[in-house]
Amino acid sequence: MANVSQDKIFEALATVDDPEIGRPITELGMVDEVTVEGGSVAVRILLTIAGCPMKTALTEATRAAVAAVDGVDAVEVTCGVMTDEQRRQLRSQLKGGGEELPNPFNDPNSRTRVYAVASGKGGVGKSSVTVNLAAALAARGLSVGIVDADIYGHSVPHMLGSDDRPTPVDDMIMPPQAHGVKMISIAHFTEGNAPVVWRGPMLHRAISQFLTDVFWGDVDVLLLDLPPGTGDIAISVAQLLPQAELLIVTTPQAAAAEVAERAGSITQQTRQKIAGVIENMAAMVMPDGSVVDVFGSGGGQIVADRLSVITGTQVNLLGSIPLDPQVRIGGDDGTPIAIGQPDSPAGKAFGAIAEKLARRQDSLAGMPLGVTPRR
Template identity: 65%
Template sequence: MPSLSESVRAALATVIDPEIRRPITDLGMVRSVDITESPAGAVVTVGIDLTTAGCPLKDTITKDTTAAVRAIDGVAEVVVAMGVMSAEQRSELRSMLRGGEPEPVIPFTQPGNLTRVYAIASGKGGVGKSSVTANLAAAMAADGLSVGVVDADVYGFSLPRMLGVDRPPTKVDDMILPPIAHGVKVISIGMFVPSGQPVVWRGPMLHRALQQFLADVFWGDLDVLLLDLPPGTGDIAISVAQLLPNSELVVVTTPQVAAAEVAERAGSIATQTRQHVVGVVENMSWMDQPDGTRLEIFGSGGGSVVAANLSTLVGAPVPLLAQVPLDVALREAGDEGTPVVLRDPDSPAGQALRGLATSLAKRSRGLAGRPLGLSPVTS
């Protein structure tokens, strides 16, 4: 039978750091375990070192630790004594989280990495690209996938609100721990600038910001990474192709002819960057009426036209992946910070977006950058 000390250690191994999503024992956060016997039972004092003094989830760790240890037979009281990691401890933690790499690297470009990377693009603003991104992320996470989102629309960031992110990232020296909302890890420039302040940056600064979001943020083992790109074919779109050559494009448009023509340009960048275009999403396709008819406010056919023209342009099939109807629930959910796929999954938009998320999640990653396990044969 294990001793009480062993039982306490085993219980602590079930306490998960809410930011890093690993047991606190694996992260070197448990400083000490002291047990004092009393007539009423054992008093267990657990010393925990936080990554930073201002850890926003300190109360969560305290509550989870107390609950895990208090459930052990014979424990009458649990005391959690919080401390802060030393510089050496933080250095060891960063190295461990980076897989032994001393300096930041973009994990999604490393050999053997299986993360599917989707860049959500559009030709113009206002077509609902960010809404599609937020709902895809939430739906995939709800289906059990590990999902990360980079709000790469530096000038028009909106994902923190749409996903209900209510706190800034935590920094462990030069490593950033992204906030988690609805099971999705999220990073955005909006978390680093005062409310209402514009971001006035040129190309090199945009490239560096994206590079930091990919390399300096601790993403962990992701199944899917989504990037919400700014509209058009500017600096960020080019930087994504350079930094994430294995990324694939999902083009968002509306049925309107003018929007569709512009959307083709966003997809056509793949001919220069050699990215794969996964398909087209037509947003705001129609509005369902009480009598069962559909009101096509922005016309019809734009998504199909974009898909057909891109197929010709890139020389490979580019399907129309989904048509998402205009839905008040979609707008309300985005404003409230709970994506419609969670808040109202059976709504017309919720159903369309959940179906899109399922189809993208089932796609396997291509072979680019992956080892094939082959050895050359010499004669």
């Protein structure tokens, strides 16, 4: 059997992406050494930290890629750890070498669609909506991230079934992932169920760091799970992400709709756009096919109609999510109903809304066209 070419091995390794960063390990300087002896190949890869949670996945992907090369009959993959200098170089490569990390979502060339999921009051299922939409969008092949901006009432990691911690690379943070969704939450930095006792400036700084210090990569959609109301964090998000579009969550109840209207009205001051209204906990579908309006009906359309008048633009009701105990069970178990039971009434409703959000209408406004008028 002819010796295996080392170039062929590197070509194979170039097809292996780091699970957290989403780029080839050869491009990231993670391939430390490759030794080829006949049909036996030994590869040493460098992890960002010793306890890297992606070690097993990265090792198996590397082994599989090398084993697929013609002539290879034995593969050994070992792992080392990057030095401080190598981590600094990686951070500089990914985020740039400046002292102040930029907010990548404010880059004019960013193609990330940013949605801030808001509500006027608590208890309307805003976090459930956020998590299920994220999972549904990821299941459709989009790269999705969630910022758990509800600092006091954080719940996103639990609802996605993740207890993984972020991976630090120098002063950059690699977010954990679950169900194909990247996430960051203050829960990743607290012990147990400890409360967060912060005031305005600390809250603003936390949201800012979630956007700048975390390596999100080229995400197609970023969802922010906002706390209820129009307080400090809603204002900070408007300042840090002026292009973010609001998704207003309400229930069919008239009282909830009235409060949700206030959450949407904040756009009169922040100049943000409202992407639409989502009615949660709508009519419950009973086993016999009948429906029960536990929380009344029509609240979502009322909010959409009122916000259309207030803003002077058309605000649509994107969909109604039926009340279903499985939504709660999926959140408790860490498997959102949008992917756990996509054919259920609630699963279909989340999927339909995700389809609407996934369709991006690109605009050329403010974009350089690369042409010069003739004189």
